[in-house]
Amino acid sequence: MFKSVAKLAVVLGIVTGGYLVGQSPTEAQSLKASYIAVGASALVPYGWVDFCNRYAGECATKPMPALDVNFTPQSFKVIKRINAWVNSNIKAKADNDHWGMVDRWDYPTDGYGDCEDFVLLKRRLLMEEGFPRQGLLVTVVKDERGDGHAVLTVKTNQGEFILDNLVEEVKPWSRVPYKFVKRQSQSDPNLWVDIGEETSAPLVVSR
Numbered sequence: 001m002f003k004s005v006a007k008l009a010v011v012l013g014i015v016t017g018g019y020l021v022g023q024s025p026t027e028a029q030s031l032k033a034s035y036i037a038v039g040a041s042a043l044v045p046y047g048w049v050d051f052c053n054r055y056a057g058e059c060a061t062k063p064m065p066a067l068d069v070n071f072t073p074q075s076f077k078v079i080k081r082i083n084a085w086v087n088s089n090i091k092a093k094a095d096n097d098h099w100g101m102v103d104r105w106d107y108p109t110d111g112y113g114d115c116e117d118f119v120l121l122k123r124r125l126l127m128e129e130g131f132p133r134q135g136l137l138v139t140v141v142k143d144e145r146g147d148g149h150a151v152l153t154v155k156t157n158q159g160e161f162i163l164d165n166l167v168e169e170v171k172p173w174s175r176v177p178y179k180f181v182k183r184q185s186q187s188d189p190n191l192w193v194d195i196g197e198e199t200s201a202p203l204v205v206s207r
Contacts, residue, residue, distance in 0.1 A: 032159070032172065033156070033158060033159020033160055033161060033172035033173070033174070034159050034160070034172065034173075034174055035155075035159060035160055036153070036160055036173055036180060036183075036195055037195070037196075038183070038193040038194065038195055039193060039194040039195070039196075040193065040194055041185075041191060041192065041193060041194075042181075042182040042192040042193055042194040043182075043192070044190065044191070044192050045105075045140060045182075045192070046103065047103050047104065047105035047116055048105060048138065048190075048192075050104065050105065051105040051106065051120070052190065054106075059189065059190055061133070061188070061189060061190070063187045063188040064133070064134055064187060064188075065134075065187065066134055066186035066187055067132045067134040067135060067186070068132075068134075068135050068155050068156050068157045069131055069132060069135035069136075069154055069155065069156040069157070070156070070157060071156035071157055071158035071159075075131075075156075076170075078126070078129050078131075079126070079154055079161065079163070079170055080170050082122055082125045082126055082129070082163075083122060083163045083168075083170055084168060086118055086121050086122050086125070086165070087118070087165055087168060089111070090108045090111060090112065090113055090117070090118055090121065090165075091111060091112050091113075092112075092113070092114060092165065093112040093113060093114060094114055095114055098112055098113070098114070105117065105120060106120070107120055107121055107124070108121055115149050115150040115151070115165050115166075116138070116150040118150075118165035119138050119139075119150050119151060119152045119163070119165075120138070122152050122163050123136045123138065123152055126154075131154075133189065134155075134186045134187065135154060135155045135156065135186070136152060136153075136154060136155075137152070137153040137154075137155060137183045137184045137186065137189075138150060138152060138153075138183060138184050138189075139151050139152065139153045139162075139180065139182070139183035139184075139195075140181045140182050140183065141176075141178035141179060141180050141181055142178060142179040142181060143177070143178055144177050144178075148181075149166075149178065151163060151164045151165075151176070151178070152164075153173065153183055154170075155186065159172055159173075160172065160173045161173065162176050164176065179196065180195035180196055181194075181195060181196070182194050182195055183195060
């Protein structure tokens with residue numbers, strides 16, 4: 001699977017340096033971010049469970065101590081570059097149209113995917129750049145319409161930032177217009193934790 005992702009990057013022309021949008025490194029240094037308050041354990045999304053059933057090797061991980069991404073102008077360059085490249089090169093396509101099912105989390109190796117597929121690819125590429133898994137957290141939110149959506153939270157030692165397929169700019173979590181629902185635990189990607197008010201109903205991420 002990793003080879004497929006790497007092949008996708010080569011075929012679609014990802015560059016390993018210099019492709020930047022949004023804030024300059026100087027502006028990155030001035031960004032003010034804070035931390036999200038997380039709560040008790042949460043129900044693991046069906047999409048992640050199904051993804052793990054198909055890519056067991058990626059999810060057969062051992063718990064690890066929490067570790068934040070070291071926020072520097074250079075690491076922020078990489079975060080922005082990968083976010084911009086994935087957003088520019090993957091075309092949005094709903095799961096019903098793509099896979100013929102309501103919800104499927106997968107790598108967009110054919111160049112198409114919905115929100116969680118964007119997230120999974122960004123997470124994978126950042127890990128390949130040396131970013132710690134514990135700081136790259138798949139996160140479920142509700143958008144302004146109350147619909148389910150997925151973003152990638154990058155937890156750094158300078159606060160938490162959101163990578164979103166609907167927005168080019170990498171923003172502090174407090175500056176996105178979403179209600180945060182739950183996300184992966186830092187110590188174990190197969191455990192999830194609540195964010196904010198507890199939600200009991202399953203949430204299908206669709207955008």
